[in-house]
Amino acid sequence: MKRLCAFTLLLASWSAVAGEFVDLRRATAIRGDAVAGAAKVAVCVACHGPDGNAVVPAFPALAGQHAGYLYQSLDGFRRRADPASPMTSQVQNLSDADLRDIAAYFASRRRTPPAVETTGDSPGARLFREGDPSRGIAPCQGCHGPAAQGHPLRAGMARYDYYPALAAQQPDYLAARLRHYRDGGPGDTSNALVMRGVARYLDDAAIAELAAWLAATPR
Ligand code: HEC
Ligand code: HEC
Known part of the structure; x- marks a missing residue:
């Protein structure tokens, strides 16, 4: 309940400041x-x-x-x-x-397909699948799917079509986006706020590992 209130408050304060907050939950x-x-x-x-x-x-x-x-x-x-x-x-x-x-x-x-495809296990692959609870990092697969193709519930729920696939994306772009969410770039949609909450625990090394694995994973 407390968390829901905090989220609602955050939404309210964003719409007050930016005036154009987009709630993508529906x-x-x-x-x-x-x-x-x-x-x-x-x-x-x-x-x-x-x-x-x-x-x-x-x-x-x-x-x-x-x-x-x-x-x-x-x-x-x-x-x-x-x-x-x-x-x-x-x-x-x-x-x-x-x-x-x-x-x-x-x-x-x-x-x-990526020029060099992933060979399976790597620090980035483990972070993506399991996260790292000791550092507060959530498993990415919960929202982006086990093979980074998109949210696992996307087929049945339109709002998850707004969660991106990440596989075979350009590594420099992925890293730039993750730094952007972490460092508080525009949070003008409910989805951006969710991803900002995840990215705040990522350091530059984790971002590099994740970007390298994702870029080498076929879409
Ligand atoms: C709780 C759900 C959730 C988790 C967990 C999550 N993400 Fe996301 N992610 C999202 C949503 C929602 C968006 C879309 C945000 C937006 O619209 O700006 C997103 C966007 C992104 C993007 C931007 C992609 C693009 O094409 O611009 C990247 C990169 C990304 N996530 C990487 C990760 C990584 C790496 C992890 C694990 C450390 C992770 N995400 C965990 C929900 C999540
Ligand atoms: C001059 C080069 C350039 C042109 C032309 C261009 N883009 Fe982009 N586009 C970029 C860059 C650079 C980014 C990432 C930077 C940013 O987020 O501001 C981007 C980001 C995007 C994204 C976000 C992708 C994601 O994963 O979040 C989309 C979608 C996009 N462009 C679509 C288009 C479309 C559609 C057109 C044509 C109408 C277009 N772009 C024309 C350079 C360009």
């Missing part, structure tokens, strides 16, 4: 047109790679990411309009229907 499925989306991504693939398979380490891969997560990520860039992000100018003139179509398109693409 998020619904994203319905977009992948074929229409294909015609809207010419500019995107310049940075995110053919079909959304990025080759530049700082640019995230989008191919095979869940549509809900892609959509809310794009919507977030639009809402925040952060001048420091290269994504702001990309989404400024896109409609909500555009974002849905683009999300559906990239979700339907196949992620290129």
Whole structure:
């Protein structure tokens, strides 16, 4: 009960400050047109790679990411309009229907397998599966799935389509994102708050181990 109150309070204070807090606990499925989306991504693939398979380490891969997560990520860039992000100018003139179509398109693409695939056990693999209770680190698999393909309950519950798959993502991007959550980057959705709570216990060594294992895990 105490925890629920704290969460509600946190939500309330965020909406008071930012004014645009998005509560994703009742998020619904994203319905977009992948074929229409294909015609809207010419500019995107310049940075995110053919079909959304990025080759530049700082640019995230989008191919095979869940549509809900892609959509809310794009919507977030639009809402925040952060001048420091290269994504702001990309989404400024896109409609909500555009974002849905683009999300559906990239979700339907196949992620290129990693150049070097994981050989199973590693410190990153163990952290991902088991966490490290002595350091307060939660097992990532509870929310991202045992093989980092997405939330285990995603098939039956639309709100878990907003939890990202992490396998075969660019390692530099993964590490940057984890530092960002840990160091208190924008927490303007209920999902971002959840991930911030997890990342606060990760040090740079743990982040490097996790990113290396995830990048080498096929999607
Ligand atoms: C100039 C290069 C560039 C272009 C063009 C570009 N992006 Fe990005 N994109 C980035 C970078 C860099 C990031 C990560 C940085 C950040 O989060 O601010 C990013 C992040 C994203 C993310 C978040 C991914 C995640 O896993 O959270 C999505 C989704 C995305 N871009 C989609 C698009 C779409 C759709 C377009 C075309 C409308 C596009 N991008 C055009 C550089 C680009
Ligand atoms: C309690 C559920 C939960 C746990 C446990 C969890 N995550 Fe997350 N994670 C999320 C949610 C929800 C998001 C989406 C946040 C958002 O929308 O900004 C996320 C987002 C991420 C992202 C951003 C991906 C992208 O494409 O931008 C990374 C990286 C990540 N998590 C890694 C991890 C790692 C590594 C662990 C284990 C140390 C972990 N997560 C444990 C719920 C969780």
